[in-house]
Amino acid sequence: MFEDLSRRLDGVLGRFRKRGLLTERMIQDGLREIRRALLEADVNYRVTRDFLNGVREKAMGERVLKAVSPGQQIVKIVHDELAALIGGEGETRLNWSPAPPTVIMLVGLQGSGKTATAAKLAKRLTRRGRPALLAACDLYRPAAVDQLRVLGKRAGVPVHYEDGASDPMEVAGAAHRRARQMKSAALIVDTAGRLQIDEPMMDELARIREALDPREILLVADAMTGQEAVRITEGFDEVLGVTGFVLSKMDGDARGGAALSIRGVTGRPLKFVGTGEGVDDLEAVDPHRIAGRILQQGDVIGLVERAQAVVDTNEAQALQKKVFGKHRFTLEDFLAAMRQVQRMGPIEQLMKMVPGMARSLPAGAVDPRKMKHIEAIILSMTPAERRRPEILNGSRRKRIARGSGRPVAEVNRLLKRFAEMEKMMNNMKGLMPSLKSPLPKI
Numbered sequence: 001m002f003e004d005l006s007r008r009l010d011g012v013l014g015r016f017r018k019r020g021l022l023t024e025r026m027i028q029d030g031l032r033e034i035r036r037a038l039l040e041a042d043v044n045y046r047v048t049r050d051f052l053n054g055v056r057e058k059a060m061g062e063r064v065l066k067a068v069s070p071g072q073q074i075v076k077i078v079h080d081e082l083a084a085l086i087g088g089e090g091e092t093r094l095n096w097s098p099a100p101p102t103v104i105m106l107v108g109l110q111g112s113g114k115t116a117t118a119a120k121l122a123k124r125l126t127r128r129g130r131p132a133l134l135a136a137c138d139l140y141r142p143a144a145v146d147q148l149r150v151l152g153k154r155a156g157v158p159v160h161y162e163d164g165a166s167d168p169m170e171v172a173g174a175a176h177r178r179a180r181q182m183k184s185a186a187l188i189v190d191t192a193g194r195l196q197i198d199e200p201m202m203d204e205l206a207r208i209r210e211a212l213d214p215r216e217i218l219l220v221a222d223a224m225t226g227q228e229a230v231r232i233t234e235g236f237d238e239v240l241g242v243t244g245f246v247l248s249k250m251d252g253d254a255r256g257g258a259a260l261s262i263r264g265v266t267g268r269p270l271k272f273v274g275t276g277e278g279v280d281d282l283e284a285v286d287p288h289r290i291a292g293r294i295l296q297q298g299d300v301i302g303l304v305e306r307a308q309a310v311v312d313t314n315e316a317q318a319l320q321k322k323v324f325g326k327h328r329f330t331l332e333d334f335l336a337a338m339r340q341v342q343r344m345g346p347i348e349q350l351m352k353m354v355p356g357m358a359r360s361l362p363a364g365a366v367d368p369r370k371m372k373h374i375e376a377i378i379l380s381m382t383p384a385e386r387r388r389p390e391i392l393n394g395s396r397r398k399r400i401a402r403g404s405g406r407p408v409a410e411v412n413r414l415l416k417r418f419a420e421m422e423k424m425m426n427n428m429k430g431l432m433p434s435l436k437s438p439l440p441k442i
């Protein structure tokens with residue numbers, strides 16, 4: 001996400017960083033380029049204007065113009081203004097009721113990803129010690145209830161539904177009573193959507209709101225719709241009083257204009273972004289971290305959170321013992337480690353979360369197909385070959401190449417690199433004390 005905007009802003013700010021001295025003319029020229037970058041990223045023109053006015057006011061100060069490193073000062077100003085654009089201090093966090101359950105009502109148009117977001121949010125909260133109950137109140141879209149049940153099972157979260165129900169109000173009320181009985185921290189209500197905003201839809205949502213008194217009403221909007229998402233937010237907010245919004249499918253939106261526009265237009269903060277199709281692919285929004293990603297400064301906290309969500313602690317501990325213990329690190333271990341990393345998301349996306357890596361990573365440097373090729377080669381080996389790659393003679397390598405559909409040269413290259421890695425690990429074992437304690441739980 002934000003790839004196009006990140007690239008353009010990095011080019012402009014990169015020129016600022018190289019300057020030992022800045023003049024007002026240089027700043028004005030740079031701001032014109034930033035304006036063009038924001039508008040081309042589909043950021044609302046009024047939001048762009050206000051953003052640039054804020055940057056200009058701070059950047060034209062004597063302290064910045066005569067600073068020891070004026071270029072870095074400009075970068076910091078842009079970073080802080082971007083963060084403020086996304087949300088103020090504490091705005092992006094969920095508001096919890098004094099007495100559980102906290103009711104979180106998800107609204108949005110049909111096809112926005114609302115049902116999937118409900119399951120993702122329920123899993124995220126449950127995993128963080130706030131058990132959630134899902135309420136299937138979309139009774140109009142065919143198979144909506146079944147979809148939520150399937151996603152709830154995948155997320156390991158209970159779903160309240162009623163076979164043959166026709167009144168969403170009754171289902172919502174029963175779900176609320178069940179949530180209290182179960183002592184759930186949160187009740188997440190998946191409501192019906194329409195292809196467009198209409199009066200019957202809004203009336204139904206308003207009645208559910210009055211009955212449940214939700215602490216949060218989150219609008220789920222498809223990031224791919226761009227500025228249309230701003231218009232949709234305004235329509236829902238006028239009737240329901242939306243408290244925040246979630247942008248789904250951010251992994252498919254290279255511009256990100258909607259994420260930077262909605263709060264500026266509606267005053268409602270962005271609270272979560274959907275980054276993929278899996279039930280773990282929902283990220284809480286931290287304005288400073290998002291701003292850091294846009295400016296290609298990395299996001300280590302986000303990387304750790306992804307690891308916490310998908311990496312199996314027992315597997316990680318076993319792998320650490322292989323790397324630093326007495327056991328041999330094999331191709332089977334290598335494949336297991338590679339799969340753990342893949343579960344965290346696209347490799348190129350992960351690399352951009354490492355500080356300094358995004359700027360130095362050339363376009364197309366990380367090809368996800370190569371990971372699949374490596375996996376195919378290793379899986380074409382017998383268990384004995386994976387544990388003892390030194391037995392792989394010419395005929396065995398040809399058989400593996402045929403089985404994986406890759407050239408022999410690629411098989412040889414993988415084995416050579418694995419041998420180099422194994423040698424490096426053996427050297428590390430000699431330098432490090434033996435493992436005495438398990439990995440800390442993350």
